[in-house]
Amino acid sequence: MSRTLPTEVTRLRETVAALHAELVRYHLVAWTAGNVSARVPGHDLMVIKPSGVSYDDLRPDNMIVCDLDGVVVDGDLSPSSDTAAHAYVYRAMPEVGGVVHTHSNYATAWAACGESIPCHLTAQADEFGGEIPVGPFALIGGDDIGKGIVATLSGHRSPAVLMRNHGVFTIGKDARAAVKAAVMCEDVARTAHLARTLGTPVPMTQADIDSLYDRYQNVYGQPGSGSAKS
Numbered sequence: 001m002s003r004t005l006p007t008e009v010t011r012l013r014e015t016v017a018a019l020h021a022e023l024v025r026y027h028l029v030a031w032t033a034g035n036v037s038a039r040v041p042g043h044d045l046m047v048i049k050p051s052g053v054s055y056d057d058l059r060p061d062n063m064i065v066c067d068l069d070g071v072v073v074d075g076d077l078s079p080s081s082d083t084a085a086h087a088y089v090y091r092a093m094p095e096v097g098g099v100v101h102t103h104s105n106y107a108t109a110w111a112a113c114g115e116s117i118p119c120h121l122t123a124q125a126d127e128f129g130g131e132i133p134v135g136p137f138a139l140i141g142g143d144d145i146g147k148g149i150v151a152t153l154s155g156h157r158s159p160a161v162l163m164r165n166h167g168v169f170t171i172g173k174d175a176r177a178a179v180k181a182a183v184m185c186e187d188v189a190r191t192a193h194l195a196r197t198l199g200t201p202v203p204m205t206q207a208d209i210d211s212l213y214d215r216y217q218n219v220y221g222q223p224g225s226g227s228a229k230s
C-alpha cells in the first residue's frame with residue numbers, strides 16, 4: 001500500500017469526491033448507490049468512491065485508488081462494488097477518462113422496460129446524437145456489466161447506456177463530462193416519459209439530429225474554452 005502515487009492522484013481525489021456531490025444535487029442517487037470514477041491519465045490507475053459510505057462523508061482522502069484490474073493500490077476502505085465495471089471500461093476504451101453509474105429514477109424506469117429512449121428532443125440530439133441505447137442484462141460481480149457497457153457504447157454517439165433492469169452508466173473524456181452525461185440522461189428520460197404520458201412524441205429527421213449534434217459538439221460554447229459544452 002506504500003507505492004508512490006502519481007501527483008495527479010491528489011487532484012483527482014478532490015475532483016472525484018466533489019463530483020459525487022453533483023449526483024446528490026441533481027437527485028440522481030439514493031442512500032449510497034451511485035458512483036463516479038476518473039482515470040489517472042498516463043497510468044493504469046483510477047480513482048473511485050469507496051463502497052457503502054454516505055455521500056455526506058465522502059472526502060478526497062477516502063477516495064480509493066485502484067489499478068485497471070480493480071485491485072486497490074491506495075485507500076483504507078473497499079472500493080465501490082461497481083469497480084469491476086469501471087475498470088473494464090477503462091481497459092477497453094482508452095479514450096474514456098471518466099465513468100459514472102446511477103440508478104436515477106426516470107432513466108432507470110426506461111432500463112426496467114428494456115427500452116431505448118428515442119430522440120424526440122433537440123437537447124437529446126445535441127448531447128447524445130440520437131437514441132440513448134439499452135444495454136444487456138448483466139449480474140454484478142465479474143466483467144459482464146463492463147462488457148455490456150463497452151459493447152453498447154463502442155461506435156455509438158451516446159455517452160450513456162441504460163443497462164437493462166439495472167440503471168445508467170455514462171462515459172466521458174473526464175469524470176466531469178461523464179457526470180454531465182448522467183445529469184442530461186436523467187433530464188431527457190424525464191421529459192421523454194412526460195411526453196409519452198401527454199401524447200405521441202413527434203419524430204425528428206435523422207438529418208436534423210445529425211445537424212444539431214454536429215453543431216453542439218463542434219461549434220457551441222465559448223470560443224477557446226476547449227470544452228465547449230455547457
Ligand SMILES: [Zn+2]
Nearest residue numbers: 101103166167
Ligand atoms: Zn447499480
